[in-house]
Amino acid sequence: MVSIKDLPENEYVLEGNAACPGCPITIALRTMLKALGKDTIITVPASCSAVIQSLYPKTSFAVPTLNIAFEAAAASASGIEAALHAQGKDDITVLAWAGDGGSYDIGLQALSGALERGTNFIYVCYNNQMYSNTGVQRSGATPYGAWTTTTWTGKKEKQKNLAEIVMAHDIPYVATASIAYPTDLYRKAKKAKEIKGPKYMEIIAPCPPGWRFDMSKTVEMARLAVETGAWLMYEFENGKLTFNGPSKGIIDGSREPKPVEDWLRMQGRFKNITDDDLKEIKKELKERWEFYRKKSQLF
Amino acid sequence: MKIIDTANNIAALAAKMARPKVISAYPITPQTTIVEKLAQYVESGELKSEFIRVESEHSAMASCIGAEATGVRTFTATSSHGLLLMHEMLHWAALARLPIVMVNINRAIGPGWSIWSDCNDSIAQRDTGWLQFYCSSNQEVFDTIIQAYRVAEHKDVQLPVMINYDGFILSHTSMPADIPPQEEIDSFLPPYSPEWKLDVDKPITHGNIIGPEYYMEVRYDMQLSQMKAKNVIKDIDKEWHKTFGRSYGGLVEEYMCDDADTVIVASGAIGAEAHASVDELRKKGKKVGLARLRVFRPFPREELKKIAENSELIVIDRNISVGMEGAMATEIKAAVGNDIKQFIAGLGGRDVTHKDIIRMYELAKENKDGWYSVEVE
Ligand SMILES: Cc1ncc(C[n+]2csc(CCOP(=O)(O)OP(=O)(O)O)c2C)c(N)n1
Numbered sequence A: 001m002v003s004i005k006d007l008p009e010n011e012y013v014l015e016g017n018a019a020c021p022g023c024p025i026t027i028a029l030r031t032m033l034k035a036l037g038k039d040t041i042i043t044v045p046a047s048c049s050a051v052i053q054s055l056y057p058k059t060s061f062a063v064p065t066l067n068i069a070f071e072a073a074a075a076s077a078s079g080i081e082a083a084l085h086a087q088g089k090d091d092i093t094v095l096a097w098a099g100d101g102g103s104y105d106i107g108l109q110a111l112s113g114a115l116e117r118g119t120n121f122i123y124v125c126y127n128n129q130m131y132s133n134t135g136v137q138r139s140g141a142t143p144y145g146a147w148t149t150t151t152w153t154g155k156k157e158k159q160k161n162l163a164e165i166v167m168a169h170d171i172p173y174v175a176t177a178s179i180a181y182p183t184d185l186y187r188k189a190k191k192a193k194e195i196k197g198p199k200y201m202e203i204i205a206p207c208p209p210g211w212r213f214d215m216s217k218t219v220e221m222a223r224l225a226v227e228t229g230a231w232l233m234y235e236f237e238n239g240k241l242t243f244n245g246p247s248k249g250i251i252d253g254s255r256e257p258k259p260v261e262d263w264l265r266m267q268g269r270f271k272n273i274t275d276d277d278l279k280e281i282k283k284e285l286k287e288r289w290e291f292y293r294k295k296s297q298l299f
Numbered sequence B: 001m002k003i004i005d006t007a008n009n010i011a012a013l014a015a016k017m018a019r020p021k022v023i024s025a026y027p028i029t030p031q032t033t034i035v036e037k038l039a040q041y042v043e044s045g046e047l048k049s050e051f052i053r054v055e056s057e058h059s060a061m062a063s064c065i066g067a068e069a070t071g072v073r074t075f076t077a078t079s080s081h082g083l084l085l086m087h088e089m090l091h092w093a094a095l096a097r098l099p100i101v102m103v104n105i106n107r108a109i110g111p112g113w114s115i116w117s118d119c120n121d122s123i124a125q126r127d128t129g130w131l132q133f134y135c136s137s138n139q140e141v142f143d144t145i146i147q148a149y150r151v152a153e154h155k156d157v158q159l160p161v162m163i164n165y166d167g168f169i170l171s172h173t174s175m176p177a178d179i180p181p182q183e184e185i186d187s188f189l190p191p192y193s194p195e196w197k198l199d200v201d202k203p204i205t206h207g208n209i210i211g212p213e214y215y216m217e218v219r220y221d222m223q224l225s226q227m228k229a230k231n232v233i234k235d236i237d238k239e240w241h242k243t244f245g246r247s248y249g250g251l252v253e254e255y256m257c258d259d260a261d262t263v264i265v266a267s268g269a270i271g272a273e274a275h276a277s278v279d280e281l282r283k284k285g286k287k288v289g290l291a292r293l294r295v296f297r298p299f300p301r302e303e304l305k306k307i308a309e310n311s312e313l314i315v316i317d318r319n320i321s322v323g324m325e326g327a328m329a330t331e332i333k334a335a336v337g338n339d340i341k342q343f344i345a346g347l348g349g350r351d352v353t354h355k356d357i358i359r360m361y362e363l364a365k366e367n368k369d370g371w372y373s374v375e376v377e
């Protein structure tokens, strides 16, 4: 087990960047890049991650960074990887770093294409469950009941399960993580770096202005998401599904999840949900746990 | 070596001989045979290159951008709807100053589905910042692809280049072409040495947020580079002539313009066809010339102005900017004034023979112009 003290001191997301206070993306990327190290090229589609780099001619990313159109992160990664391979530079890690909008929605085709053709890269979807860059609109990852600026009365649809879609591509490594568990995230990033082929990681990233909570509570929110079972942390490797941290007990039934209300009540975006909505959310979670309980027993 | 082959096979051969390190493309009629051929070259080991079999043209251009930004020469090819799907990434490639070379086979846009020649696909990309060439023969397709890399990668240019030619009329028609040996191509086109690239030892951030205090300069620099590209294209055309004995006049290929009182301005296959029309009209004692627009971006304003000094222009557009007129005509008028004759012809692959062009000449002399075969014939 790595402990927090084992994380390298090198920083690749620099201070003074343009992220909001309490931004989950910088926490996630900072940990991620500590694991991947200097020899990493990152491609970033339109998203908050484009903004937090800061304004030209400054930058807060200390690894080579290509900004690319909203839907094109995975395709650009295929190009970067091919060019590196053509130059014999296979030791460099290619990281596509996209939001849930750029992954679940507009970039899904490019992501699927890159996974299917076996691009040797790590694709990370940091999931803040909406389009934060453009002012909190709903995405395919927005949960049922959540307020956004395009779902004023709460989202009426369930979120889709992108990681399942990704797993259907039969790629060597899929992992989900939470910024509240940095050593778990670090370990998964390290592992992904060593595996050849397409790797997909998804990190829950609670966004204070988007979810409407105090900016000092980002990590707490990411931890509660896991402890309530609203977010599951797992790895899918060689056809085997393994749950990590509190998610393990929630799935195998040995751990009672915290009531999801604890997580929902801290967020302004769920302020107006009804009792029926709450029932629906709980039902959805139960179904998800049940699905994964069965799935983890399959292999 | 003399060969007889289709423009598509010759384009694939030229692309191979330019030694791109990454090729990324998606099939669409009438471009498909280029992609198939290149895949074959790569799989047989004849060409040492990565071939990315993307799931769309948008991704083809996005991956070319990623590859070129990582410091290697790239190639792609498309047509019509594929080019339209790329539109956002075409802007991106040009603004990123990446000298990508792409072949576009001009094909009409649906609905209804049409696979025939029509230049509205590339004309719709006019303002993306790409240089645009239009070829009239398979030989010119070969020569222009090699030249295009020199132009695009030139330090004064650093912009992507699109090489256009007509669907089927050229793409699937066999014509003779002289193919120089690889060594001669290699010495004309040395390995790519990028002006900027993603490099883990010299990390840069490319394309982050840019404020109004810098953006205009970025655009201004593109404009300057396109203007400088005029001379670069002419110089490279001359160098090609010296090395391989063929010239296309740089930006505009003039034929019998010196003493002409009337000059037909056309491009692509219509430009080739007009050659025969000029010959026939000359036999009848008409003082006619042909200015074949080889390069549409940068626009050869000065060249056309000079031609128009002593002759009336008849412009034939295989495109229509709906709500205005043919795109070439608009630009030519901006360069030489409104006193020209202008025809729209050949849309959706409608045949334009040398006889049709002679007829357009006659109509112009009767002071008529417009949509040939629709309004006037
Ligand atoms: C083709 C296109 N459509 C729309 C946009 C506007 N846009 C920029 S970022 C964004 C949302 C990004 O959301 P997400 O991927 O979740 O990342 P986040 O902003 O949450 O970090 C949108 C809609 C765009 N840049 N390009």
Ligand code: SF4
Residues within 6 Å of the ligand: A018, A019, A020, A021, A022, A023, A024, A025, A048, A052, A128, A132, A133, A207, A208, A209, A210
């Ligand atoms: S809106 Fe949210 S995700 Fe975007 S920079 Fe601010 S805190 Fe980070």
